Amino acid sequence: MPMTRRLVLGASGALALPGLLRAQGSNPIRIGEINSYTSQPAFTLPYRNAMQLAVEQINARGGVLGRPLELITRDDAGRPQDAVRLAGELYNDQKVDVLAGAFLSNVGLALSEYAAQNKRLYIGGEPLTDAMVWERGNRYTFRLRPSTYMQAAILAEEAAKLPAKRWVTVSPNYEYGQSAVKWFRQILSAKRPDVQFVAEQWPALGRVDAGATVQALEQARPEAIFNVLFGPDLTNFVRQGNTRGLFERRAVVSMLTGEPEYLDPLGDEAPEGWTVTGYPGELVDTPAHKTYAAAYRQKFNAKPMCGSLVGYSLINSIAAGVAKAGTTETEKMVEGFRGASFDTPAGQATYRAIDHQGTLGVYVGKTALRRNEGVMVDWRYIDGKDLLPGDDVVRGMRPASAN
Template sequence: MTRRFAHVGLLVALAGLVIGATTLADLRVASAQGPLKVGVANSYTGVAIPYTVPEKEAMLLAVEEINAAGGLLGRQVKLIFRDDKLRPDLGLTNLQELIYQEKAEAILGPFSSGVSLAFADWAKQHRRMFIATIAATHRLTNEFWNPYVFRVNQHVFFTGRALARVAAKLPHKRYAVIGQDYEGGRVPWEAFLAVLQKERPDIEVVGQQFPKLGETDFTPYITATLAARPDAVFVTLFGTGFQQFVLQAKPYGFFERVQLIGPYSGRPDDHRGLGTQAPEGMLLNGYPWNADFPPFNSPAHRAFVDKIKKRTGNAPVWGSITGYIAVQALAAGVRKAGTTDNEPLIKALENLPFDTPLGRMQFRDFDHQLTIPAWIGWSKVDPKIGEMTLTKIQVIPAEQGLQTKEEILEIRAKAKK
């Protein structure tokens, strides 16, 4: 009898020790002084590179500017970068290393939608927030959302719906899709198709091809898609994957035979590698950085473009501008909260307007989605800048593109069942 109690006592003591140790560890994190470390849990491999390598430079630029002006809370900011190779498991390892070993007080990233859903779950369990940069699945801020999740990029329901509204007015009836076989390749198509079919019940899906993430030879998928004789093809390939796809599809007369529609590829991250070889007439969501209307011709954005050009020798990509905004968002929140402690920081960031090169934005309080607009247009090569840009651009403000609070609460209630 006494022995058993002794055991129970020992267990309680051990549990106490463990809990005590973790609390102590947390306290040590909270009181850490010296540089304010920000972990960037991101992907720097393969298809992600055209986005994330320029993004890294833009983040470094933003941090240099903050440090030159005295830092945050009187401390210098330091970025620590990790590569998850687009793998959720490695992403989680990096995240924990950044927080527990490197003592990062804030997390930016990830790039991948697949990784972001893993982060959301972890963040909720461990009560640590992160500001997702490029990860675009709408499920991150809808049904998988919790208060520790923030996101800068437009999500794919937003861009998908915007594209679907334009596509609904086009004569095309037969649709096909080509995209990587993972969250970021499949979800945009589902979002696009749902809206399109609601407005146009006559739409028919004649082909769905989802090669594995990292596939470089799209030839059989291209020929199989053309074989189904679609009028329009929705392409969710991105980064170097999109560039390879275009080079391989061109000789098959792909761009003369079908209308390409894409949620990502109007961004220089996707098309700059193609230079003036980029096909014209694609209907895309994008970042027309050199457009001569607001916010692109504003002094703030022009200055941003010049600084990036000076630093990298190249004009910005979507990764650059969103990475820069992510750092600005974090800085605005920390300044208002007066601390990096996550709970007050989250409260401070909600509905807090802050200035970015693309105008004033804020994170909505019920889904922590940034109110960044989207720009939809038709691709056209501009020899002056040696790459394609968009024409006949429609601006879709966030309040039109994003779902309302009621819609999102309904989605979450449904997902719970």
């Protein structure tokens, strides 16, 4: 989709959210969304589809505050500087009310800093870095998706049950990967003081030399591996690891690998028995998820991906926050988003007032092969609120000025 294309979705009716019937005129509520559509299409294209579905559904029920939602998307190509430039264009030229989106953590942090400097509301959908809501958190930034801390916490809990003592890590060398490894090491070491981290590999994002990486990890003679690679880097790593026997008789704990965006490209090469966070897709049989998945499949003739779940939940969270605020005035929206609850296909979630982190939860399970395709099995869903540190810990990390 070209960078200039606009998704304008209009309507009538009423959505069952507090305050939606307080009409404020018929002008659309404009959401400016920036994402890495060309550099990370496996995740972001299903994500955009689901945003479109959510906007259509909300508008068909009356919009928000009696006004339709309008979604305007832009492509940052994975570059923070482009994202910041586009944010200025969306606010200054397109007059958007809310800024949303980003995939990569470094892009999300750049948009967060733009929001703070310009006193504009930004809702990060996908960026996982904890710095966005903690060390570099600010009044104007909220984040939907479970963070690296939340995902590392559940994976470390599972890893602590393993007999393995010698661990190695492999992770992309940027904010997301650095944060994931930091928290996994810290949490696992607290649970299991007998573990050792004997080697680490930090390939550049999108440029992994999989053969050399696998060889370096093998030379450390690990008993277990913590992996944070995703996308094509993961595919190359798994193929080289399978070829060279890296995963034989070794436990692997892996962040995001259970997402169909990353399992599907592996086909019958998908690993079996890895402990992963991810998304089981249409295997989730709760009523809310079944209704959402059926609507998504009917509209797009495709299965919902993890990106779809995030995009759909993001739009519903924005609708709930604006409805709670009762206005699109920025400072009042900030107060409205604090503590705002919203429905997602995975269950109800909330933007915590203390750090603006969403409580959308985490699916954790094992990888397996079914009909020559990788899937998640033995999975369970953990509510995000049960994976976050207490208020005292958060206060120690988040700047006082962020409130």
